Amino acid sequence: MKLIVVSAGLSTPSSTRLLADRLAEAARDELTARGRTPSTEVVELRELAGDIANHLVTGFPPPRLGAAIDAVTEADGLIVVTPVFAASYSGLFKSFFDVIDPDALSGKPVLIAATGGTARHSLALEHAVRPLFAHLRAVVVPTAVFAASEDWGSGGDAYTDGLPGRVRRAGAELAALVAARPVGAEPEDDVTVLERQLADLRFD
Amino acid sequence: MQFGIFTVGDVTPDPTNGRTPTEHERIKAMVAIALKAEEVGLDVFATGEHHNPPFVPSSPTTMLGHIAARTEKLILSTSTTLITTNDPVKIAEDYAMLQHLADGRVDLMLGRGNTGPVYPWFGQDIRQGINLAKENYSLLRRLWREDVVDWEGTFRTPLQAFVSTPRPLDGVPPFVWHGSIRSPEIAEQAAYYGDGFFHNNIFWPADHTRRMVQLYRRRFAHHGHGRPEDAVVGLGGQVFMRKNSQDAVREFRPYFDNAPVYGHGPSLEEFTEQTPLTVGSPQQVIERTLSFREGVGDYQRQLFLMDHAGLPLKTVLEQLDILGEEVVPVLRREFAKGRPADVPEAPTHASLRAVREVSAA
Numbered sequence: 001m002k003l004i005v006v007s008a009g010l011s012t013p014s015s016t017r018l019l020a021d022r023l024a025e026a027a028r029d030e031l032t033a034r035g036r037t038p039s040t041e042v043v044e045l046r047e048l049a050g051d052i053a054n055h056l057v058t059g060f061p062p063p064r065l066g067a068a069i070d071a072v073t074e075a076d077g078l079i080v081v082t083p084v085f086a087a088s089y090s091g092l093f094k095s096f097f098d099v100i101d102p103d104a105l106s107g108k109p110v111l112i113a114a115t116g117g118t119a120r121h122s123l124a125l126e127h128a129v130r131p132l133f134a135h136l137r138a139v140v141v142p143t144a145v146f147a148a149s150e151d152w153g154s155g156g157d158a159y160t161d162g163l164p165g166r167v168r169r170a171g172a173e174l175a176a177l178v179a180a181r182p183v184g185a186e187p188e189d190d191v192t193v194l195e196r197q198l199a200d201l202r203f204d
Numbered sequence: 205m206q207f208g209i210f211t212v213g214d215v216t217p218d219p220t221n222g223r224t225p226t227e228h229e230r231i232k233a234m235v236a237i238a239l240k241a242e243e244v245g246l247d248v249f250a251t252g253e254h255h256n257p258p259f260v261p262s263s264p265t266t267m268l269g270h271i272a273a274r275t276e277k278l279i280l281s282t283s284t285t286l287i288t289t290n291d292p293v294k295i296a297e298d299y300a301m302l303q304h305l306a307d308g309r310v311d312l313m314l315g316r317g318n319t320g321p322v323y324p325w326f327g328q329d330i331r332q333g334i335n336l337a338k339e340n341y342s343l344l345r346r347l348w349r350e351d352v353v354d355w356e357g358t359f360r361t362p363l364q365a366f367v368s369t370p371r372p373l374d375g376v377p378p379f380v381w382h383g384s385i386r387s388p389e390i391a392e393q394a395a396y397y398g399d400g401f402f403h404n405n406i407f408w409p410a411d412h413t414r415r416m417v418q419l420y421r422r423r424f425a426h427h428g429h430g431r432p433e434d435a436v437v438g439l440g441g442q443v444f445m446r447k448n449s450q451d452a453v454r455e456f457r458p459y460f461d462n463a464p465v466y467g468h469g470p471s472l473e474e475f476t477e478q479t480p481l482t483v484g485s486p487q488q489v490i491e492r493t494l495s496f497r498e499g500v501g502d503y504q505r506q507l508f509l510m511d512h513a514g515l516p517l518k519t520v521l522e523q524l525d526i527l528g529e530e531v532v533p534v535l536r537r538e539f540a541k542g543r544p545a546d547v548p549e550a551p552t553h554a555s556l557r558a559v560r561e562v563s564a565a
Contacts, residue, residue: 053469054469054470054474056469057466057467057468057469057470058407058465058466058469058470058475059407059408060407060408060409060412060478060479062470062474062478063409063478
């Protein structure tokens with residue numbers, strides 16, 4: 001069982017990566033509690049920035065990006081975290097998902113999260129990130145986690161959980177979806193389907 | 205094994221001086237390049253088919269017919285013929301006509317084309333690309349193999365009592381290659397019919413090419429056309445050569461850096477490492493090309509892309525001299541070594557006619 005964490009933070013260290021790690025920990029703890037300890041692997045998009053641009057231009061991934069795409073494609077669950085840039089996901093974050101096969105995320109449980117300077121950006125997760133993964137036919141968990149700068153130094157209030165509470169809730173939601181997935185489902189064999197279609201057409 | 209060149213037919217400014225050839229100059233250059241291919245002993249010239257600028261070859265059989273009249277041995281082919289947006293009836297007629305004019309020196313490579321607007325311009329829907337490729341090809345085969353065709357399908361008007369003329373030369377339809385880069389469906393289509401499969405690997409990593417060709421070989425055997433090693437495989441290649449490899453790199457770099465397909469992306473060094481592009485001495489090109497066999501097995505046709513990205517005609521002709529005089533003779537010799545005697549050659553009109561005569565007798 002494999003969780004892949006995609007972080008689009010640009011600085012090192014970044015609060016985006018920090019949030020990604022907290023989410024991964026929450027999901028891992030919950031899965032461990034269910035007796036399904038996952039392996040986790042982090043894909044730092046900053047390290048792949050040049051490769052992603054080259055893939056856009058050439059149509060194929062350089063080896064390191066290819067490995068990251070394979071990891072995401074084969075993951076049992078994804079945690080994806082982007083900084084909010086200009087009211088949306090960062091261009092690097094979007095470009096990474098642009099070069100992945102559109103079917104690769106079908107049915108895959110995904111936890112979406114974002115970081116930003118103020119909580120006024122938090123709906124970017126709902127109006128930009130969630131529709132992106134809906135388009136990719138991923139199963140996005142109900143709780144999307146936004147961490148504003150102030151969240152790192154404050155707790156909850158009467159109306160809202162603090163960041164740790166939201167992280168735990170989202171991690172548990174992802175873990176529940178991941179744990180419920182069938183193990184090792186075989187994708188349909190395209191070639192066999194095609195053979196049937198060609199046989200229908202063939203005359204000679 | 206056959207060696208040749210394939211051209212996209214792009215009109216691209218020469219990045220070293222900003223000069224753009226006219227369409228007329230480019231078309232004439234393509235013809236000069238084809239004639240040079242025969243002169244230096246290459247076997248195949250293939251032209252692309254495009255219906256949008258900056259490409260000129262919209263009418264491949266017109267060009268190939270002209271080249272046929274001015275050559276004696278060269279096999280004329282395409283890279284690719286659009287099986288999706290051309291009417292299969294017109295393909296059947298045009299290429300049968302070309303076959304007669306060229307005394308059988310004709311085959312063709314079918315492809316889908318990946319320029320979105322070309323589909324609606326020709327009354328088709330790109331979302332139906334694979335289905336068009338399947339239905340149109342199935343009709344094309346019948347038009348070449350049956351004198352009178354009654355046919356009904358999804359994408360064109362039905363045919364009742366239709367006879368495609370002229371009939372293929374000697375009753376032998378042109379050999380067909382299916383070209384694809386990333387669609388396993390097309391490898392399957394080639395395997396299904398026992399046709400050739402050309403993987404245009406020039407912009408792609410070797411591992412991808414290996415997987416696509418292996419899929420084709422496996423399915424070729426599955427469909428009862430022979431052993432996997434009997435399947436008919438063609439590959440692309442892309443080279444630029446000078447005596448000293450540093451000179452080749454220095455001269456080619458501005459063309460690489462500004463090339464329409466991959467320019468402004470990876471460096472020349474990264475791209476040569478990750479794809480078959482080889483920029484260097486003739487010996488380096490020989491070694492790289494020989495290495496293709498390791499991934500795909502003994503194969504039948506090797507085509508090189510030589511004239512693109514604004515390279516001037518004079519340079520392209522020099523490259524063809526090097527290719528024909530220094531590279532291909534060595535490749536012929538080296539590829540023959542260790543090649544089992546029962547691995548077939550690429551089918552030609554003569555070989556297909558012989559098969560037909562044997563089966564008729």
